[in-house]
Amino acid sequence: MSQGRYPWARLAPMLLVATLAWFGTTGAAAQERIPDPPRENGLYSDAVRVGDLVFLAGVVNRDPDPATQFRNTFRRIGQVLEEAGSSLERVIDITTYHIDMHAHIEAFIEVKDEFLPELPSWTAVGVTELYSPGVLIEVKVIAAVDDDG
Numbered sequence: 001m002s003q004g005r006y007p008w009a010r011l012a013p014m015l016l017v018a019t020l021a022w023f024g025t026t027g028a029a030a031q032e033r034i035p036d037p038p039r040e041n042g043l044y045s046d047a048v049r050v051g052d053l054v055f056l057a058g059v060v061n062r063d064p065d066p067a068t069q070f071r072n073t074f075r076r077i078g079q080v081l082e083e084a085g086s087s088l089e090r091v092i093d094i095t096t097y098h099i100d101m102h103a104h105i106e107a108f109i110e111v112k113d114e115f116l117p118e119l120p121s122w123t124a125v126g127v128t129e130l131y132s133p134g135v136l137i138e139v140k141v142i143a144a145v146d147d148d149g
Helices: 007-023 066-083 105-115
Strands: 031-034 047-050 053-059 091-098 121-126 137-144
Touching: 047 066, 053 066, 066 105, 066 137, 091 105
Parallel strands: 091 121
Antiparallel strands: 031 047, 047 053, 053 137, 091 137
């Protein structure tokens, strides 16, 4: 291999060493499962904390009233975040999956803004089906961990 044609090739070993030093030799950050131990069904963790971030699995509620369903979903998100050392005020990103994007979006936005006053980044996705029957929305969250968490 010609150094003139591929000058970056000399840097590859140095980049590998720097990457391993930065991330550790395993290449994966330590993970804390919330709750620990997971519930008996064992299908998933409610949240996974990695460093100073916490990633929540999709949260749903089955209440037949849309506004109540949305409020209960955000209440549960708040509970899981507290268990993980974070809070609704520390949410930095949400992804929402909507069965009918336009039927309840205004009610959802109103509830979202009640619970997330800091206005995190938000991606809304319309879907044809969610795992749980009767669920209108599923919410995934990424949040920062409190400094003392």
